[in-house]
Amino acid sequence: MHSIEAVALKTFQENLTYFEKNHKPLYEKLLILNQLIDGGLYKEHYALEYKEEGYFDILEINSNEWLYGENSIEYSKRIVDNLNLKRTGGVFKAHKYIYATEEQADYIDKSELSFHNSLWATIKIINYAQAYNGSETYMSRVHKVIFLDLGLGLHLDGVLTKLNPQVAFIQEKNLELFRLSLFVTNYKNLAQNRFVYFSIADDELSEKTTFLQFLDKGNNYNLTMKHIPFNLNYEPSLRRLQGYVLSQSYISYGYSAMLLRFIDSPHYLSQNYSFLNVNKMHSNNLLSEKPILLLFSGPSTLKNIEWVKANRHHFIVVSALSTCRLLQHNNISPDVVVHIDPGADATASLFEGIDVKEYFKNSIVLLASNVDETTVQEFERSKIHFIEQGTLYKKGFGRLSAPSVGEYSYGLFLVFGAKKIFLLGIDLALDSETLQTHGGFHVDQTQGKIDEKNASLDPSASVEYVRGNFLDQVPVLSPYKISHMQFEAFTDILKDATTSVYNLSNGAYLKGAEPLHVENYNWEQFAILDQSEIHHNLGQFFNSIGEAEFNEADKRQIKYQVSEAKKLEKIIKQFQKKKFAHVEAFLNTLSQLSWDLSDMDYKRNSDLAQVYYEYFPIILSYIFDLFNTKDLANPHKHMVQINAILVKQLLKISTLYISKLEGYVK
Numbered sequence: 001m002h003s004i005e006a007v008a009l010k011t012f013q014e015n016l017t018y019f020e021k022n023h024k025p026l027y028e029k030l031l032i033l034n035q036l037i038d039g040g041l042y043k044e045h046y047a048l049e050y051k052e053e054g055y056f057d058i059l060e061i062n063s064n065e066w067l068y069g070e071n072s073i074e075y076s077k078r079i080v081d082n083l084n085l086k087r088t089g090g091v092f093k094a095h096k097y098i099y100a101t102e103e104q105a106d107y108i109d110k111s112e113l114s115f116h117n118s119l120w121a122t123i124k125i126i127n128y129a130q131a132y133n134g135s136e137t138y139m140s141r142v143h144k145v146i147f148l149d150l151g152l153g154l155h156l157d158g159v160l161t162k163l164n165p166q167v168a169f170i171q172e173k174n175l176e177l178f179r180l181s182l183f184v185t186n187y188k189n190l191a192q193n194r195f196v197y198f199s200i201a202d203d204e205l206s207e208k209t210t211f212l213q214f215l216d217k218g219n220n221y222n223l224t225m226k227h228i229p230f231n232l233n234y235e236p237s238l239r240r241l242q243g244y245v246l247s248q249s250y251i252s253y254g255y256s257a258m259l260l261r262f263i264d265s266p267h268y269l270s271q272n273y274s275f276l277n278v279n280k281m282h283s284n285n286l287l288s289e290k291p292i293l294l295l296f297s298g299p300s301t302l303k304n305i306e307w308v309k310a311n312r313h314h315f316i317v318v319s320a321l322s323t324c325r326l327l328q329h330n331n332i333s334p335d336v337v338v339h340i341d342p343g344a345d346a347t348a349s350l351f352e353g354i355d356v357k358e359y360f361k362n363s364i365v366l367l368a369s370n371v372d373e374t375t376v377q378e379f380e381r382s383k384i385h386f387i388e389q390g391t392l393y394k395k396g397f398g399r400l401s402a403p404s405v406g407e408y409s410y411g412l413f414l415v416f417g418a419k420k421i422f423l424l425g426i427d428l429a430l431d432s433e434t435l436q437t438h439g440g441f442h443v444d445q446t447q448g449k450i451d452e453k454n455a456s457l458d459p460s461a462s463v464e465y466v467r468g469n470f471l472d473q474v475p476v477l478s479p480y481k482i483s484h485m486q487f488e489a490f491t492d493i494l495k496d497a498t499t500s501v502y503n504l505s506n507g508a509y510l511k512g513a514e515p516l517h518v519e520n521y522n523w524e525q526f527a528i529l530d531q532s533e534i535h536h537n538l539g540q541f542f543n544s545i546g547e548a549e550f551n552e553a554d555k556r557q558i559k560y561q562v563s564e565a566k567k568l569e570k571i572i573k574q575f576q577k578k579k580f581a582h583v584e585a586f587l588n589t590l591s592q593l594s595w596d597l598s599d600m601d602y603k604r605n606s607d608l609a610q611v612y613y614e615y616f617p618i619i620l621s622y623i624f625d626l627f628n629t630k631d632l633a634n635p636h637k638h639m640v641q642i643n644a645i646l647v648k649q650l651l652k653i654s655t656l657y658i659s660k661l662e663g664y665v666k
Contacts, residue, residue, distance in 0.1 A: 004050055008048075008183040008184065009183070011182065011183055011184065011185070011186055012182045012183045014186060014188055015182040015185075015186065015187050015188065016030065016031075016182070017188075018187055018188035018191070019187070022191070023198055026198050026200055029175060029200065029201065030175070030178075030179055030182070033175055033176065033179055034179075044061065044176065045060065045061055045062065045176060046058050046059065046060055046061065046067075046176055046177060046180060047059045047061055048152075048180045048183055048184075051071075053071060054073075055071050055072045055073045055074075056072055056152055056154075056183075056184050057069075057072055058151070058152065058177065058180055067151055067152075067177075068151065068152075072151070072152060072154055073154060075151075075154075075155075076151075076154035076155035076158065077155075077158065079155040079158075079159065079228065079230075080155055080158035080159055080162055083159060083162055083163060083226065083228070084138070085138045085139045085140070085141070085142060085163070085630065086135075086136075086137075086138050086139075087133065087134070087135050087136075087137055087138070087139060087224055088135045088136075090226050090227050090228060090229075091224055091225070091226060091227075092146055092225045092226065092227040092238075092241070093222075093223060093224060093225070094215055094219075094222035094223070094225065094245045094621075095222065095223055095245075095251070095618065095621060096246075096251060098119065098123070098126055099130075100119065100123055100126075100127060102127065104123075105119075105123045105124055105126075105127045108120060108123045109123060109124050113256060113259065113260055113263075113656060114256075114260070114343070115256070115257055115260055115341075115342040115343045115370075116343055117256055118254045118255075118256045118257070119256075120256050121255070121256070121615065121649040121650075121652055121653055122615075122618050122619055122622075122649070124645050124648075124649065125619045125622055125623065125642065125645055125646060125649065126619075126622050128626075128641070128642055128645060129622040129623065129625060129626040129642070130622075132626055132629060132632060132638065133224075133625050133626050133628075133629045137629050137630070138629070138630040138631075139224060139625075139628050139629065139630060140628050140629065140630045141163070141164055141165075141628060142163040142164070142165050142224075142225070142226050143165055143166050143167065143218055143221035143225075143628070144165055144166065144167045144168070144169075144214075144218060144221050144222065144225040144226075145159065145160075145163055145165045145167075145168050145169070145225060145226050145227070145228060146168075146169045146171070146214075146225060146226070146227040146228065146241070147159075147168065147169065147170045147171060147227075147228050147230075148171055148227060148228065148229040148230065148234040148237050148238065149171065149172055149173065149229065149230040149231060149233075149234065149237075150170065150172045150177070150178065150181055150185075150230055151177070151181070151230045151231075152180065152181045152184045152185060153181040153184065153185035153187075154184060154185060155228070155230075156170075156185060156190055157185070157189075157190060159228055160190055160194070163226060165194060165226075166194055166195065166218050166221075167194060167195045167196075167197075167214060167217050167218045167221075168190075168194060168195070168196045168197070169196075169197045169199065169210070169211060169214040170196060170197065170198050170199070170200075171199045171200075171207070171237065172199075172200050172201070173201060173237075174201060175200060175201035178200050178201070195217050195218070197210050197211075197213055197214040197217075198210070199211065204240070207240070207244075208244045208247070211241055211244045212244060212247075212248070215244075215245070215248070219617055219620075219621070220587075220591065220620045220621060220623075220624040221621070221624055221625070221628070222617070222621050223621035223622060223624075223625040224625055224628075239464065240464075242478070243464065243478040243481060246478045246479065246482075247478075247481065247482050247485075248617075249614060250613075250614040250615075250617045250618060252403065252479065252482055253403075253614070254614055255611050255612070255614040255615035255618070255653075257342075258390070258610060258611050258614055259611045259653060259656070259657065260342060260370060261342070261369075261370045261389055261390055261391060262391060262561075262607045262608070262610075262611065262657065262661075263656065263657055263660035263661065264342065264369070264370040264660075265369040265370050265388060265389060265390075265391040265393060266391075266393050266558055266661065266664045267369075267373070267664070268369060268376070268386050269369070269386075269393055269394055269550050269554060269664075270550050270664045271550075272548050272549055272550055273381070273384060273385075273386055273548060274384065274385045274386065274542075274543070274546040274547065274548040275369070275385070275386045275387070275388065275394045275397055275546060275547060275548070276366070276385050276386070276387050276397070276542065276545055276546045277396070277397045277398065277545050277546070277547070278387055278388075278397065278398040278399065278400050278412070278415050279396060279397050279398025280398070280415075281414075281415060281417065281494070282415065282416050282417040282545060283417045284417070285416070285417050285541050286316075286534075286537045286538060286541050287316065287413065287416045287417050287418045287419075287541065288417045288418065288419045289419075290315070290316050290420075290529065290534070291314060291315050291316070291420045291421075291422060291526050292315060292316050292318060292413055292418045292420065292421045292422065293308075293312070293315035293316070293317050293318065293422045293424065294318050294319075294406070294409050294410060294413065294421060294422065294423050294424070294425075294426060295308065295317055295318065295319045295320075295323060295327070295334065295424050295425055296319065296320045296322075296323050296405065296406045296409070296423075296424070296425035296426050297320055297322050297323045297326070297425055298406070298425040298426060298427025298428070298429070298505055298507055299425075299427055299430075299431040299434075299506075299507070300424055300425050300427050300504065300505035300506050300507060301323065301326065301424055301425030301505075302326065303506070304424060304504065304518055305326070305330055307518045308327075308330070308332060308424070309330055309331070309332060311523045312332055313528045313529055313531070314523055314526035314527070314528060314529065315422070315526070315529070316335050316336065316529070316534060316538070317332070317333075317334045317335050317336070318334060318335065318336040318337075318338060318409055318413065319334035319336070319337055319338070320337070320338055320339065320405045320406070320409070321337050321338070321339035321347070321350050321375075321405075322339075322341075322350055322405070323425065324337065324350065324354060324359070325350065325352065325353060325354060328353070328354050328359055329353075333359060333360075333362065333363065334363055335362070335363060335364065335531075335534060335535065335538060336363065336364045336365075336366060336538065337360065337363050337364070337365045337366070338366045338367075338405055338408070338409045338412070339365070339366075339367050339368070339371055339375065339405065340367070340368035340371065340389065340401075340402075340405050340408055341371070341405070342368070342370045342371055342372055343372070344372035344374050344375065347371075347372060347374070347375045348374065348375075351378060356378050356379075360378075360379060360380075360383070361380075362531070362535045363383065364383055364385070364535075364538050364539065364542055365379045365383050365384045365385070366385055366386075366387060366412070366542075367384060367385070367386050367387070368386070368387060368389035368401075368408075369386045369387065369388045369389045369391065370389045383539075385542050385546050387399070387400050387412065388400070389401050391607065392557065393554055393557050393558055394547070394554055394557075395551075395553040395554055395556075395557050396553075397547070400412060400415070402483070402486045402490075403479065403482050403483045403486055404428075404483050406423075406425070406426035406428065406483065406487075407426065407428070407483050407486045407487040407490060410423070410426065410487060410490055410501075411486075411490035411494060414490060414494035414495055414499065415494060416541075416545075418499070419498060419499050419500065420499075420500050421499070421500070421501045421502070422501075422502045422504055422516075423501065423502065423503045423504060423505060423510070423513055424504040424505055425505060426487075426503070426505060426507070426510070427505045427506070427507025427508065428476070428480045428483050428484055428487070428507055428508045428510065429466070429468070429474040429475060429476045429480060429507035429508040430463065430474070430475040430476060430477065432468075432471060432474050432475060432506065463475045463476070463477065464476055464477070464478065464481070466480075466481065466484070466508055466509070467508070467509040468506070468507070468508060468509055469503050469505055469506060469507055469508060469509050469510065469513075469515045470506050470515055470517070471506065474506075474507060474508055476508060480508065484508055484510065487510045487511065487512075487513075488510075488511040488512070490512075491510075491511050491512030491513075492511075492512075495512050500514070501513040501514065502514050502515075502516040502521075503515055503516065504516055504517070504518050555664075555665050558661050558664055558665050559665055561606065561607050561608070561661060562658055562661050562662055562665070564604050564605070564606035564608065564609070565606065565607075565608040565654060565657055565658050565661070566658060567604070568597055568604075568606065568608055568609060568612070568654060569651070569654040569655075569658065571593070571596055571597060572593075572597070572647065572650045572651055572654060573651075575589070575593050575647065576647045576651075580639060580643075582636070583627050583635050583636070583639050586639050586643065587623075587624060587627065590620070590623065590643075590646075591620070594612075594616040594620060597609060597612040597616070597650070598610075598612045598613035598616060599612075599613070600613075607657075608653075608654065608657050611653060611657070612650075612653070615653070619646065619649075623642060623646070626638065626642065627639075
């Protein structure tokens with residue numbers, strides 16, 4: 001027994017030394033816990049016990065229950081024995097599920113690029129790979145693994161030996177349990193010849209940061225990873241990790257949307273529409289002096305519509321285009337309308353039942369620069385102003401973008417100098433009672449669902465919970481959390497101490513916005529605004545910060561991007577001429593191509609390079625996964641064929657980009 005204790009203490013000290021040298025923040029957590037325990041300031045909840053049968057277990061002191069409740073060595077061996085290299089069973093995919101028939105793939109491949117057509121330049125590669133790496137096939141090696149809770153970590157060595165991953169993510173929610181594992185499991189040895197990322201007792205932000213670092217390392221192998229849970233209570237953790245996957249820009253926005261944005265944004269600039277300067281903070285204007293009501297399509301707007309009807313004349317009302325059908329039904333016209341969605345089909349339905357000319361006759365219309373032309377034509381040109389959506393073609397005028405129109409408008413009006421902002425309908429949460437996504441009249445109304453039995457949920461419908469504005473917790477969908485972060489970023493960067501923001505919605509808590517129930521405020525303190533005067537002054541203000549001229553400096557911006565794009569296209573054509581003796585050489589060269597086209601050295605300031613930066617994480621995962629298939633027949637043939645498909649897609653992207661931009665400056 002003495003020798004066992006000595007070995008355990010030696011292992012513990014070696015682990016502390018390893019963490020001190022390699023994972024300093026985790027070491028500091030452990031050091032603090034050790035000091036609290038040694039000083040009698042922390043009451044331990046668990047005790048490490050060595051059983052006469054020759055194994056360790058952990059006793060939960062209060063309940064007198066054992067963590068393993070059996071031979072921990074045998075328990076750990078079963079975890080290892082149940083693992084294999086098959087592409088089913090404990091698989092974690094860091095990509096959305098995609099399926100298309102060959103006929104569908106051909107149609108998508110030959111179709112025109114559109115905002116929601118994310119498969120436009122990927123589906124042929126995806127379909128080719130999936131024809132040979134289906135769920136019944138086996139991998140040659142599992143390159144990345146995820147451990148969800150550890151117990152004493154006794155199974156880690158067996159798992160890592162069997163699967164031989166290059167990168168591992170190790171998560172444990174309980175710091176005290178992890179500390180006890182340090183007496184039994186040698187983490188220094190486990191980390192030999194691989195990259196290990198530890199997320200131990202982390203809050204959600206820290207966990208996300210570490211997990212995204214894990215995803216980034218060896219990201220060519222993100223398509224098919226294995227997750228290894230210690231027990232059956234892993235679904236919430238797995239759902240959370242899947243949410244982090246969805247937050248990545250190449251999934252949440254993607255190369256196709258970015259490409260469309262880059263090629264469409266100069267369209268209105270070249271036609272001398274007004275573009276607003278969002279490159280500086282504006283102040284001492286109409287928006288600084290009057291209360292602003294940002295009125296959007298979350299469930300809270302419909303629930304408070306009578307309050308809106310009674311009080312709208314106290315505010316400058318700013319609304320999303322998607323909210324206008326609800327407002328029109330209640331005889332409310334916004335002073336400013338904001339729209340950022342480039343999808344023509346979805347936008348057309350937003351005008352149903354509205355006499356556009358009459359309803360919007362007094363409204364200023366603020367549009368993202370990649371909104372479709374059909375939508376633009378609905379409005380009077382003199383009332384329209386554009387904001388560059390993630391591009392910088394209008395020299396010196398800046399850009400603004402956000403996942404959804406609610407937080408976009410919040411950031412925009414902070415830039416415009418608004419000092420008293422009230423938010424309603426920017427719930428960024430589901431209705432807590434019905435799980436509906438929006439209030440009335442919204443064309444994209446859907447309903448979330450709760451399924452505790454299934455961790456691999458549809459991200460567009462599966463429900464998570466976050467801090468609420470009025471409630472302790474409110475239900476959200478994963479994409480909403482990206483909007484929460486964007487709202488927080490706007491608060492941190494753009495909101496100053498002289499600006500007051502109030503959130504009137506029964507939705508998610510939004511940083512920088514003070515919760516306020518509509519019945520708990522004296523709205524009569526605000527004067528009733530003279531609508532004619534407001535509309536006149538709004539027009540003057542936006543004209544004063546806008547410019548309606550496609551000048552030579554703007555054209556030079558576009559010409560520079562064309563020049564850089566042609567350099568990238570030359571790299572692709574040089575790659576096209578290469579011949580490869582074996583798959584390893586092909587994959588290594590392909591990785592370098594990805595690096596060069598994505599401008600990872602930040603030498604080019606190229607918009608097209610940004611498109612490739614978002615493109616490669618998708619297609620490389622499928623290509624590398626294809627060649628990680630055990631007993632793949634004739635890999636050289638596959639190498640030649642998929643390389644030809646890839647080059648065709650890369651040139652399809654560059655050709656479209658160059659031709660569109662050149663059309664604006666010829």
